[in-house]
Amino acid sequence: MSHRLAILDDYQGVAYDYAPWDQLAVHGIGVTVFGEPFQDEESLIQALRGFSIVVAMRERTAFNAARLHQLPRLKLLVTTGMANSSIDIEAARELGITVCGTGGSPAAAPEMTWALLLAAARNLQFEGNAMRAGRLQSTVGFELSGKTLGVLGLGKIGSKVAGYARAFGMDVIAWSPNLREETAAAAGVRRVSKDALFREADVVSVHVRLSERSHGVVGEEELRLLGPDGILVNTARGPLVDGDALLRGLNEGWLGGAALDVYDVEPLPADHPLLSAPRTVLTPHLGYVTAESYARFYGEAFEDVQAWAQGKPLRVI
Incomplete structure (x- = not known):
């Protein structure tokens, strides 16, 4: 595989229920799902250092400038939603990392x-x-x-x-x-x-x-x-x-x-x-945790990765 994709913070183990991630193999992309939050900075960096694509679920995992600088292979960062205050967009841009988003449920x-x-x-x-x-x-x-x-x-x-x-x-x-x-x-x-x-x-x-x-x-x-x-x-x-x-x-x-x-x-x-x-x-940040919301989050995150692999990134933030 030419690219490794990390899907982060899939606490419920449902990422594959809402998008056909295995289909990304035709683009040379291998997928790894992380179901637990990282315990500290070192474990996060060690776990993600080899990935070129990351799909983040809202603000569950932050990507500030310091973290982004320690992930030299990262080329695409997808966040669910079109705004994420825990991602340093300017730092990502300076490092040549494309940041894309998704829609969400209005209800x-x-x-x-x-x-x-x-x-x-x-x-x-x-x-x-x-x-x-x-x-x-x-x-x-x-x-x-x-x-x-x-x-x-x-x-x-x-x-x-x-x-x-x-x-x-x-x-x-x-x-x-x-x-x-x-x-x-x-x-x-x-x-x-x-x-x-x-x-x-x-x-x-x-x-x-x-x-x-x-x-x-x-x-x-x-x-x-x-x-x-x-x-x-x-x-x-x-x-x-x-x-x-x-x-x-x-x-x-x-x-x-x-x-x-x-x-x-x-x-x-x-x-x-x-x-x-x-x-x-x-309650444990359930505001966006619905089947309808996840269908759009994961479905459009999949589309973002697929479009980027084809050289036509979608929903760039």
Whole structure:
């Protein structure tokens, strides 16, 4: 084989269910699937040093400039989705590495957001565990109808979540740095200031894109405004929220609760303090993990590799 392809972080062992990877043999490409995250930098570099093609599943494995420089054979890096904050695109370009992306499901992340929001409102994770331990009805949840949802970032995902909220009879307010009145009105929501969003909302759902400017956009000040009855939902990216402030709010009781699918470090370590924090609903970054999403991710990643092998790369980032 003239090229070796690594498919990374196939935790569920399903990569071959969604794309005919063996067909790449006609292009001289041999495929290896990695089903576990790399434990450290050295093991990652040693494992991938001989590969010229890598298919990465979202941000599960980062490719910063330092890592890319240690992978001299790498020529094609495919990420699922058309944006990946854990890949240094400029460094890849300087090293002559082509970076390609894929489409994604427009429904997966908004539906996961709503699942977390409902679970937090009715304490489903806590109550389910309590029932298995022989206890019944330990808490009292709340109804969404008549409550206010604050949407932080009214893009494609945020707009869908706002639509779900209206269907549940919620008032919806929104803020992002560049949100216009007419954009908010078109989505059927009311634009407010950032402080007003956290002060007025019963639940805040985070949907801004991670960047240097948005890192820590939700800090202690915002969480205190949300208050002891407020719920924070984050299905976007972990570093958007100040993790230390979030933990303090939960443990000290000045934040009502948190429903999280994303974290500063993923996979979340077994000894991470969030795992023992009260009033939480925690899931292991399932926002994009659906059959429909994987069909597009892996299917289009296969197309990207095939097109690159034919000298006609697709969906170059």
